[in-house]
Amino acid sequence: MSTTMMAARMHEVGAPMVLEGVLLPEPGPADVRVSVRACNIVPNLANILANWTTWFPQNPLPALPAIFGLDPAGVIDAVGEDVRGFQVGDRVYVNPGRHCGGCKACRRGDHINCTSFAFAGYFGFTSTASEMLDRYPYGGLAEYMVAPQYALVKLPESVSFEHGARFGYLGTAYSGLRKAGVGTDTTLLVNGISGTLGLGVALYALAMGATRILGTGRDRDLLERVRALAPERISVFSTKDGAIDDWVRRELPDGVDVHVNALGPGAPHEPFIQGMKSLRRGGKAVNIGATAGEVPIDVHHMMDQQHQLIGSVWFTAGEGEDMAAMAANGMVDLSVLENVTFPLEKVNDAIHGLENRHGGFSNYIISPSTN
Amino acid sequence: MSTTMMAARMHEVGAPMVLEGVLLPEPGPADVRVSVRACNIVPNLANILANWTTWFPQNPLPALPAIFGLDPAGVIDAVGEDVRGFQVGDRVYVNPGRHCGGCKACRRGDHINCTSFAFAGYFGFTSTASEMLDRYPYGGLAEYMVAPQYALVKLPESVSFEHGARFGYLGTAYSGLRKAGVGTDTTLLVNGISGTLGLGVALYALAMGATRILGTGRDRDLLERVRALAPERISVFSTKDGAIDDWVRRELPDGVDVHVNALGPGAPHEPFIQGMKSLRRGGKAVNIGATAGEVPIDVHHMMDQQHQLIGSVWFTAGEGEDMAAMAANGMVDLSVLENVTFPLEKVNDAIHGLENRHGGFSNYIISPSTN
Amino acid sequence: MSTTMMAARMHEVGAPMVLEGVLLPEPGPADVRVSVRACNIVPNLANILANWTTWFPQNPLPALPAIFGLDPAGVIDAVGEDVRGFQVGDRVYVNPGRHCGGCKACRRGDHINCTSFAFAGYFGFTSTASEMLDRYPYGGLAEYMVAPQYALVKLPESVSFEHGARFGYLGTAYSGLRKAGVGTDTTLLVNGISGTLGLGVALYALAMGATRILGTGRDRDLLERVRALAPERISVFSTKDGAIDDWVRRELPDGVDVHVNALGPGAPHEPFIQGMKSLRRGGKAVNIGATAGEVPIDVHHMMDQQHQLIGSVWFTAGEGEDMAAMAANGMVDLSVLENVTFPLEKVNDAIHGLENRHGGFSNYIISPSTN
């Protein structure tokens, strides 16, 4: 086997990726090496690469030159000596979350709240997170990557690598719904339902038993396409047509059990505020979107009505297992996602050329390795 | 027995209470009648009486003339035929929460989120809540009141009626701490720690095992008095001395597990905002205070750091049982509360003359009945 | 409207039901009256009527002459003045569980563990339960019955009265699965999978996301019929062919997450014992069946392997709401149940003539009222 591999690396903030040969990494005792068959080009990637150090200086990028790539799926190619439950040839999704293993949250098993939590191939969430990025300086935009066994989700045969590489955004939706207690008999409002996050919310809320899903967005054609997934349970509304809370109260006078914000960066604040006003007494809002800035929140009303506002980022390895099971069971149908696949050489085009998306239905994939 | 009783009633919004004889109410099948020995004059009462219909027109007052009185304790004097587990002579706290019994939340046992939830003797939380106020038009500012058995908490001998009549504000603190998951090994920030709500937060957080309680307020003497409750676990800081989050990060660089807002009406927004900034990754804020208006919240930061903001009002009957047990067990020491007791005739003085409080340490009580 | 109705009543333990005219009951303030369209003749009814006072003398029957009938569905015909959320004409399932409202469990909202819990139209669970049977002496084997609003589940249009009258046994399955934490990615063993309880376990476990359902029974044809519900997820095994735990370990070497005992009265102990041996480390057993006598349990093994054994009877009103939502959502398909319907006059035949059941697929129904 070759001792090098092809990787796309960013050498300076904002510069295009450079395709180059680098050393093939070796797995540590509890690690595996994965041949990356698909890596999602998440909508936010261009922002991260160009603006992160300016917008969020407290959240470190990987040391440059760096291999980015948040959401990879592939085949295990080598395993460390302490790896159990996985073997060469297994098809896996690689959760990018990395944790330190020693802080109080980690020792309590709450790894996603590690004080040094980082996304390998993307960025870290605290100032100490760069240590995690140094420990695992591998993203999905390379032929191979090394990852710890704790990050792996075994993909069922029925899930393609392209759909597996969507697990990050889908899992963000799933985890948000779980934190808000969505289940049988829940009603919910989803702002941004036709986007990459919002479509995942719709798919998992259906699988989890929601009785009514009220979705908003702007593009009426995309909204209609979401509604067609389950016309008897999903209703849609364009924000061009009025205030969201007025519409919700017409549909459900007591309000919804759950409000999910799934809007992307640059979204206005009104949908968020109107979503808060759409909750029933005791209802919960969960924010998985990228709405930025300070949103004016009526905290007295939240107190009076026992509302909760839950921030949720990403998902746990256990939630990834759930998702694989739900795909295998047929509870979630990923076939509505349209794959658009590029080879690794086209990475810069892919990052910057996502204008023609069909909202969340489009699934932009780099396929760095084919064997 | 007489067929009338003395009651203080408000005949017009904002008018003083009128002391008058009214019909002695009879308990229904699942109700008890309580001889009210103590009723708390909660700090917010003057506001409710004078300004509620203007400030919160959607939240109905009881039909006038009305017997107010949120937080009563007394002795059972008569029981309906379906009452089980209580008998004449039992000492009880009467939780003012009333629910409809038929809405979806009620049938799920989540009575506090009833679509018609109301505080007997105070106000309702939704437009349909007046129905509950009509069903139970009895507050604690009368010699007797009728209440449903579901609202009762049996008081242990070690809890005086005066301290029992503080259970409402204490329970608000306790329930807020529970919703935020406070327990052994928790660190928390309490804004407004020396007030009526905040002192309850301190007392119950100690009992529940919090390791570090960081309390803020303005009055340094009162703060010091709170700190003296458990100097090795409580630290205090006057907001006159700087930003709260700077202080918290000096004490606990990773931030606190929980931020409790216990400030009263009219509080500025800064402590709330600084409290949100004081949370560790994965931390939770709980709002039991009366901070009003729209507080600017950085929802992107909440998402990134998995923060939650939990609105919490009042507490359940089961939580009341916990509180009675904790008092009986000696886990919570209520002897720090200083009772200031008035007869029913002095009710108007008591409502408007609370300027000389020692913060939350003062416990202003009306004692309508003595037998 | 007539002031009488037809009812089937038992006048002496073990005697046949007598069809007779009785006074039409009036609903109390928080009650409704239901025109009973369907009442399930549960397999165990003949046992209850003939042998209960001998077998379980501590568990009281209703006062004789009594209207039995555990599992009714029908249409609301009158409502009390405090009823909210239901109105005349609503289609409902009537949960037979009755609670006192005043004991500690009730005041905590844990009504099913009320110290006086009783099944209206069936029997009580403790010596004080006769009080509940006196409060609601109405079962489903009459044209009308009175029930408290807390017991009602609104039936969606897609659920027939005959299927609604199966909610009791289905809900027993559903609640057992919930208590054992069954969800996405769970594997389970169901002993007695083709019986009235076991089939419900299969249907709800599929809806809740179980990946593997291993079912046992005796009759190979019935087992095969269960397997055909979802051949890629359900496997079956006849206890005539060997030990259950040997089979389970061949299918899943680490064992199952959950073992459900759904066997009826008179079942041997071996399947239960072999089910306990089939659990993975950390697995849970839930007993909803009627296996009687003292089963030898290796409690040291349970401790070492962190096994739990959970007794579960019936289900809450909230779980009933879930079930109605799951039926409306299409998550559970009740069309596999074959209704066999009798008029009220044939009640004695129905109780004693259930030999020709197709296991749990048969649904024996009395239809006392048709308007």
Added chain:
Amino acid sequence: MSTTMMAARMHEVGAPMVLEGVLLPEPGPADVRVSVRACNIVPNLANILANWTTWFPQNPLPALPAIFGLDPAGVIDAVGEDVRGFQVGDRVYVNPGRHCGGCKACRRGDHINCTSFAFAGYFGFTSTASEMLDRYPYGGLAEYMVAPQYALVKLPESVSFEHGARFGYLGTAYSGLRKAGVGTDTTLLVNGISGTLGLGVALYALAMGATRILGTGRDRDLLERVRALAPERISVFSTKDGAIDDWVRRELPDGVDVHVNALGPGAPHEPFIQGMKSLRRGGKAVNIGATAGEVPIDVHHMMDQQHQLIGSVWFTAGEGEDMAAMAANGMVDLSVLENVTFPLEKVNDAIHGLENRHGGFSNYIISPSTN
């Protein structure tokens, strides 16, 4: 520093420990090395050493010659490069639980239910557990041991090494109480309350808020000593004086919320059976004791009354953190434990000479290292 250390090792099953010099172990990247100041000689150790391979052949011992020692506390002496949150000089308890990190339970953060779970220095729980014992072949009966950072609990200054070395049995009690939902307002029965496990149950149940603790045992003097810990909350009963359930029903007619079995190996079955009969409707039994053999359990009664029987072994690292906090807070007073300390050379005497225990009050400690 020397490259060797003194260790007590067993070379053959049942043979006495041999004191000998062995290579000083080096920590891996995520490990620490601990200078062992105290190691508990748990009452069951002699059984494990002599009889384990006969009694429980499926549960592997460490490869011989082996360093045993289940419950160590000491000072960190060296740290691996990936260790965060701990440094040289930290005082720690070393949880002996070791998990694989890759099985489904591990990836869900449920490490104690790992399919290869093992106690370092003691034994493994499944056939694949020997792999974990090989990965960490270090018990506390040596001057130094290597352990993973995930197993560490930082000891507060107020906890001596001798008391820290009791955390294993104390934590077993604490975790069992948590699994049974013990908290404020709970009543419980503890069989074996004066033993090593049972005394821990009493101490933590008090701290967690239990209102009534009914304890049984045989020795009336020891029972009285337990009762004296909190005479207003603890009652005791000698099994020489009658049936346990009769006594419980005299004290609490509805039964207890929780029954804890804390009896050691060789205990008769009657207390267990009588404990099951002592539960209230909805009550829970938790088995942390070593009662062996097949106990006859009335599973129909468990179903009817919604009883649960929970097997619980050991505790998580997070629960260890709780315990350290509770000791620091003063919620649990460990000063009732009487330390009896031996040097490492006396290990064989200590293992076999524990006859003069004062029940659970005696704390038998080996102190292998003093610097």
